[in-house]
Amino acid sequence: MGAEKLIKDFEAIVGSGGVLSSESDRHAYSYDSAVLDPALPAFVVKPNNTEQLGPITKLCNQHGLPLTVRGAGTNLSGGTIPHPGGIVVLTNGLNKIIEINEEDLYAVVEPGVVTAQFAAEVAKRGLFYPPDPGSQAVSTLGGNVAENAGGLRGLKYGVTKDYVMGMDFFDVNGDLIKSGSRTVKCVTGYNLAGLMVASEGTLGVFSNIIFKLVPPPKAQKAMMAVFDNIDKASETVAAIIANHIVPCTLELLDHVTIKYVEAFTKAGLPTEAQAILLIEVDGHPAEVADDAQKIVDICNKIGATSVKAAETAEEREALWFARRNALPALARARPTTVLEDATVPRSQIPAMIRGLNKIADKYKLSIGTFGHAGDGNLHPTILCDNRDKQEFHRVEEAVNEIFDVALSLKGTLSGEHGIGMAKSKWMIKETNQATLDYSLRMKKAIDPKGILNPGKIIEAS
Amino acid sequence: MSDVKKLAEKLMALDDQMVACMKCGMCQAVCPVFAETMQEADVTRGKIALLEKLAHEMIKDADQVNEKLNRCLLCGSCEANCPSGVKIMDIFIKARVIVTEYKGLSATKKLIFKGLLTRPKLFNLLTDVSAKFQGPFASVADKSAGTASCAMLNPLLGERHFMPLTKKPFRKDYPSLDSPRGISGLKVAFFPGCVVDKMFPHVGHAAIKVLEHHGVGIFLPKGQACCGIPTLASGDQDSFIVLMKQNIKAFEDGNFDYLVTPCATCTATIKETWIKMIEDEDPIFIEKVSDLADKTMDITQFLIDVVGISVPAKSKEGGKVVTYHDPCHLAKSLGVTAQPRALLKKNDKYEFKEMNEANRCCGCGGSFNLYHYDLSKSIGERKADNVRAVGAEVVTTSCPACMMQLGDMLSQSGGGIEVQHVLEIYADSIEK
Numbered sequence: 072m073g074a075e076k077l078i079k080d081f082e083a084i085v086g087s088g089g090v091l092s093s094e095s096d097r098h099a100y101s102y103d104s105a106v107l108d109p110a111l112p113a114f115v116v117k118p119n120n121t122e123q124l125g126p127i128t129k130l131c132n133q134h135g136l137p138l139t140v141r142g143a144g145t146n147l148s149g150g151t152i153p154h155p156g157g158i159v160v161l162t163n164g165l166n167k168i169i170e171i172n173e174e175d176l177y178a179v180v181e182p183g184v185v186t187a188q189f190a191a192e193v194a195k196r197g198l199f200y201p202p203d204p205g206s207q208a209v210s211t212l213g214g215n216v217a218e219n220a221g222g223l224r225g226l227k228y229g230v231t232k233d234y235v236m237g238m239d240f241f242d243v244n245g246d247l248i249k250s251g252s253r254t255v256k257c258v259t260g261y262n263l264a265g266l267m268v269a270s271e272g273t274l275g276v277f278s279n280i281i282f283k284l285v286p287p288p289k290a291q292k293a294m295m296a297v298f299d300n301i302d303k304a305s306e307t308v309a310a311i312i313a314n315h316i317v318p319c320t321l322e323l324l325d326h327v328t329i330k331y332v333e334a335f336t337k338a339g340l341p342t343e344a345q346a347i348l349l350i351e352v353d354g355h356p357a358e359v360a361d362d363a364q365k366i367v368d369i370c371n372k373i374g375a376t377s378v379k380a381a382e383t384a385e386e387r388e389a390l391w392f393a394r395r396n397a398l399p400a401l402a403r404a405r406p407t408t409v410l411e412d413a414t415v416p417r418s419q420i421p422a423m424i425r426g427l428n429k430i431a432d433k434y435k436l437s438i439g440t441f442g443h444a445g446d447g448n449l450h451p452t453i454l455c456d457n458r459d460k461q462e463f464h465r466v467e468e469a470v471n472e473i474f475d476v477a478l479s480l481k482g483t484l485s486g487e488h489g490i491g492m493a494k495s496k497w498m499i500k501e502t503n504q505a506t507l508d509y510s511l512r513m514k515k516a517i518d519p520k521g522i523l524n525p526g527k528i529i530e531a532s
Numbered sequence: 533m534s535d536v537k538k539l540a541e542k543l544m545a546l547d548d549q550m551v552a553c554m555k556c557g558m559c560q561a562v563c564p565v566f567a568e569t570m571q572e573a574d575v576t577r578g579k580i581a582l583l584e585k586l587a588h589e590m591i592k593d594a595d596q597v598n599e600k601l602n603r604c605l606l607c608g609s610c611e612a613n614c615p616s617g618v619k620i621m622d623i624f625i626k627a628r629v630i631v632t633e634y635k636g637l638s639a640t641k642k643l644i645f646k647g648l649l650t651r652p653k654l655f656n657l658l659t660d661v662s663a664k665f666q667g668p669f670a671s672v673a674d675k676s677a678g679t680a681s682c683a684m685l686n687p688l689l690g691e692r693h694f695m696p697l698t699k700k701p702f703r704k705d706y707p708s709l710d711s712p713r714g715i716s717g718l719k720v721a722f723f724p725g726c727v728v729d730k731m732f733p734h735v736g737h738a739a740i741k742v743l744e745h746h747g748v749g750i751f752l753p754k755g756q757a758c759c760g761i762p763t764l765a766s767g768d769q770d771s772f773i774v775l776m777k778q779n780i781k782a783f784e785d786g787n788f789d790y791l792v793t794p795c796a797t798c799t800a801t802i803k804e805t806w807i808k809m810i811e812d813e814d815p816i817f818i819e820k821v822s823d824l825a826d827k828t829m830d831i832t833q834f835l836i837d838v839v840g841i842s843v844p845a846k847s848k849e850g851g852k853v854v855t856y857h858d859p860c861h862l863a864k865s866l867g868v869t870a871q872p873r874a875l876l877k878k879n880d881k882y883e884f885k886e887m888n889e890a891n892r893c894c895g896c897g898g899s900f901n902l903y904h905y906d907l908s909k910s911i912g913e914r915k916a917d918n919v920r921a922v923g924a925e926v927v928t929t930s931c932p933a934c935m936m937q938l939g940d941m942l943s944q945s946g947g948g949i950e951v952q953h954v955l956e957i958y959a960d961s962i963e964k
Contacts, residue, residue, distance in 0.1 A: 091571070095596040098585050099573040104555050109581075144572065145557045163570050187561075208561040399615035406551040408616070458551065 074113060077134065081116050081158075084126045091115040100159045103144045103151040104206075105493055106409050106457060112139070112153040117161040121181055121278045127160060128276050128522075129245025135520045140272045142183055142211030147410060148491030150218060150271045154525050160276070162213055169279065171196055176284045177236055177253055182213025182277040186220075199287035201228035204487065205398065213277045219269035221487030223394075226445035227319040227353075230487065231268065234283045238264040240275035243518050253281055271489055272524035274517055288353035291319070292363040293387040294380040296348045296370040297341050301325060304346035305421040307373045308444045311350070312417060314369060316362045320351040321445030322394050325424060328401060328439040328452075335400040338393050344376070348444065349394050351387075397441040398452070405437070405454035409466055413477035414448040414486030426476035427451050433472075434465040448486035474500065490528045498529060539594055539634040543587035546626055550587075552618045553580045559610035564893045564911045565603060573600045576610040576620055583627050598631045603904060605897030605911075606765060607860035621865075622808060625764060632767025645763045645771040652757045652778065656703070659730050663697035670696055674947030677939040690905055693943035695731045695936050702729045702736035708754045709740075710786075714747025716839055721751045721788040721827075723779075723802070725795035726758050727932035735932065738959035739794050739831055745962045746839050751786040759798040761805065765898055769809060776806050780820050790838065791824060792831040794955055796859035796931035797898070800866055803828040830862055832930055832954055836871040847877040847884035854882040854957060855924040857915065857938060858891035859931030872930050872954040879961035887922040889914070894929075896937035912941035919949060926950040928957055 074092075081090050091100075092114035101109035113136075118124055131138040137157030144151050153159050165183035172178065173196050180189060186207040193200045203222035204210055210220065216238070221230040237251020240263075250263035267275060298304040308321060324332065324347045333340040340347065348370070352362040363380060370378045381387035402408045415423045424440060427449075431438040442450040451473060457463045474484055474497050484494050484501050499507060510529045514521075521530075559576040560566055572578035579601055585591045604624060611620040637645070648655050670680040679693035702724050713719045720743065724736045743750055760775035779802075783791065793799045803825050810818055835841050854876055862868045869891070876884045895901070895911030919927045919942065927938055927949055939951045 093596055094591060094593050095573055095582055095600055096571075098582055098591055099571070099578040099600075102555060102581060104557055106554075143557055143560055206557065209557050399617070402554055402556075402616040403552075406548075408554050456551070458547075 077136070078114060080130055081114075081127065084123050084130070085116055085118050089117045089119065091117070100141065100144070100153065100161070103141075103146040103149060105147050105149040105152065105491065106407060107149040107152060107492060110152050110155045112159045113156050115159040115161055117164055119164060121165055124160070124276050124278055125241045125245035125247060127245075128241045128243060131158065131522050132243040132245070132520060136522060137525050138276070138522050139524045140182075140213070140217070140276055142214040143185070143206070143209045145206040145210045146214065146218065146491060147412075147488040148218075148485065148493040150489050150491035150524070150527055151214070152492060157525070163211060166211075168192055171198070171284070172253070173198065175253060176286075178282045178284055180212055180280055180282065182211060182216075182280060184212045186210050186212055186215055193284055194287070197287070198284040200234065200282060200284055202231045202234060212280060212282070216268055216277065216280055217270060217272050218489040219487070221443070221446075221448060223320045223322065223443060225443055225448065225487075226321055227317045228285075232265070235264055235268055235280065236283050237281035238267055239278040240267055241278060242275055243520070243522060247278065248275065251281060255283075269489065271491060271527050273514060273527055273529075274523060276523070288319070290356040290359045291351055291353035291387075292359050292380060293349070293351040293390045294363065294366065294378060295390050295393075296350065296375040296378045297344045298346045298348070298374070299344065299376050300374075301346040301424050302421045303374050304348050305424070305444070307348060307370055307375065308420060309418050310369050310373060311366055312445070314365060316352070316365055318350050318362070318366070318445060319353045320349070321443070322349040323347070323420070323440075323442060323444035323449075324349070324393065324397055325440040327437065328397050328441045331404055331439055332393055332396050332400040335403055336392070336396045338389075338396065340393055341376075347393070349390055394441075397439075398450075401439045401452045401454060405456055407455045407457040407463075409453040409455065409470065411451050411453070411470060411473055412442075412448060412486045412488045413451060413473050413482060413484070414446070415477055415480045415482030417445070417447045419480040419482065420444055420447060420449070422480055423449060423477065423482070426480075427473065430469050430472050430476070434469040436462075436465060436469055438469075443486075446486070447482070492526055495526075495528055495530065535634065536592065536594055537589065539630065540587050540589045542630045542633070543583060543627065546583065546623050546630075547587055549619055549623050550580050550584050552616050553577060554616050555581065556615060558613060558615055562609040562613045564607065564609065564895060565605060565907060568907055568910050574603050576614075579604065580618070580620075580623065583623070594631065594634065598635065601627060601631065602900075603907070605860075605893055605895065605900050607893035607897065608864040609860065609893060612864040625805070628765065628767035629769045630767075637766070637768055641766050641768065645766070645768050649758050649763060650771050650774045650778070652755070655758075656701070659697055660701065663699050663701075663730075666696055674939075674943035676948050676950045677943040678951065679939045679943040691944075692905070693940045695939055697730055698733050700733060702733035705733065706736070706740065706752055709750045709752035711744075711749045713749040714744075716747040718747075718790070718838065719749035719751060719788045720834065721753070721783050721786050721791040723756060723759075723791055723793040723798055725793055725798040725932065727936065728794055732932050732935065732953065735794050735953040735955060738953065738955040739792075741959045741962065742831075742835065742955060746835070746841070748839065749788075751783075751788045753782045753786060755782040757782070759801040761797055761801045762898055764805065764809065772809055776809075776821065777817075780817070780824065783824060784820060789827065790834055791828045792834045793828070794831050794930065794932070794953060796830065796862035796866075797933055799828060799830045800861035804865060830866065830868050830871070830930060832872040832875050833868045835958075836874050841875070841878070843874040844877050847882065848880040849883055851881050851883040852925050853885050853923050854926040854928055855885050855887040855919060855922050856890060856954070857887070857894060857919070857927060857929040857934055859929055859934045860893050862930050863891045868930075872928070875954050875958040876928060879957050881960070882926070882957060885922050885924065887918045887924065889918050892918075894934045894937045894941070896933050898933060901937065908937070909941070912937050913945065916941040916945045920945075924949060926952055926957070928952050928954045930954050
């Protein structure tokens, strides 16, 4: 069938303005935030309401047309790069918050709602939606669920999956599938909503999502501990947890990151430090004061060269300024920023950092490492120029080795960015052939023609 | 085809700057155009991707890219918010110049820029004549905002509520000035800018009153031309340089410490853009442009930071409610936000109230308003809503172009709210 007839069929569903097919529009939806080659879609379909997602999916299935759902396109593993010649279904217009229930602490949203806008609406009603991925100012909740996005608060509050109570989604026949409920407890059938989390658009097209909300903490306190040795910083992380204190945020910046952040922001960071921990505790005021004091004691005991607690809101803000500037500072150093998210058990952070430093030396690369030390989710960030073929080849080799090291430490390929196209080929290293076969069988049964975001997660080319 | 190849080669000169964009997409959070259309080609990341692909000859249709490139207000919100520090405005302006060189300037723009704007005497004459003619045909749309509407001009201006051309431009009252330093010991060159001269002469008068009150000597030479930004935004670098040269010539004999303007756009253009656009010029000229850039300052910043006007910590409660709109060229390009607000607090007939999203673009964007009026209007309506929501009786700003847009938007949505320059409110607090 000719593309023009197909476009007409899609226009019959979404209206004539809802299909973008010019050369420039196709190119504008050929990439996401991952450092990967773009792929050109045949055209882009923008539904006006969630009901239109069913007929769109059905039509794709009838024609065996690959379909990639895209919200804000901030994916870091290529999950929203379309299949060449397939279509992009743009959901950023499906952005209604359908319900925020203050009595029963849940919300129902369409998939295109922007994460930070949702969190702000929830906060206005005195409630709290904790997942806060770095891209939250633009990322959409549908994408957060599809990738099981994390964030700075993962340690205490968990990640996106911990807030998904239920979901409606469309299967390839365009039928609406319902799973989960507005109740805290629900065991009605398979946990299909759970299956959709981290499925990266390969198993269904999300319609409405039900999220759990929680009451916000009454108080918080932030502090910064400086170390002349990264092992001491890692030991401190382990000791804090071992003492049964669960900070809401526990972030690490390594020497390379500190140097770049300071060079670009002049925030007054100790450039001679080998590591900084930024720690925040929250909860009941008395508990916060108690935990903060215990943390200061632990830091001092293990040998922090200084520990500073923020006494005012301004001081707290100043502490987080450094963390927020970690990525921007690194990003400004070189043209290309390859941000990885290899994750290890907390106790293995020193070994992981040593491994990263060895890899940087071996491949003559600059790697700045920062990240969510509290949950072992590190962001080794390789600074390079992907136009330099030789250098970028070394980057690819280094990334290979980063995953080898992470897996050897009983870690995982991805803490929060997803597998997408970027890490598909390593899936077998972390799992095994049987796992891949099981997943492929499931995929085949649900999506026999393989139209739902092909090439991602389990379909390494 | 070979032409497209040549275009691609030229765009490759921007590759080093464009490669810094890591496609994180954070520009989506702040782009006013994207907020309206939610289309990737309307946000910075998309535009840079398209330019890169054109430069690498992966896209054939340069016209499409050009059309998308022009759907941008050049407000600089994305650059101010870019984690990677990409020099987005430089890329977009240079790309517009390169594409315009390739496509050629439209006949209308050629006439306006090369035939009119670069000939200030003719430009003045034409606007004077137009001012006389518009009188009988235009009717008052909203007295508070000072706007007019005119059915006869609809083919040209659409349904706009425009600021009429003044019958007596600023330069008629002040053809030139060269007053000595007073008690401040300071002397400034004054650059009123086209819009103040031709639409808001009272803003120019307020500036003179304020400068004289503080004992600041004024150098106002004849022969000033447009700062050039309308030509550059349309990719006409030649006219831009002609205008720059006319201005440098006009100011070169003055003995002054600062050059001040009441126009955010003129300030940013003279201070930041002129020097970036000079190629193959002689070093003496470059030095002149650079010296003038160093001296250039927004007039509210000059009054607070240099003259040192003391400001009360809070504005008086209970006066007429005034709010402030941050012009992009002042807030995002130059980081001037506190000084205009400080001046507003000096007038105790007014109570200053901060509106929501005060630093969000008003949607004017110079010629963007002409070519994409519907988009410009929907962005502006959000601004008008914010002005009304704070209960303002007066909205002020520091950019005459924003004043035009605010006037149109407020007037069309019911009127009743005055649009003034910050200087007018401050001048009003000074006893003659």
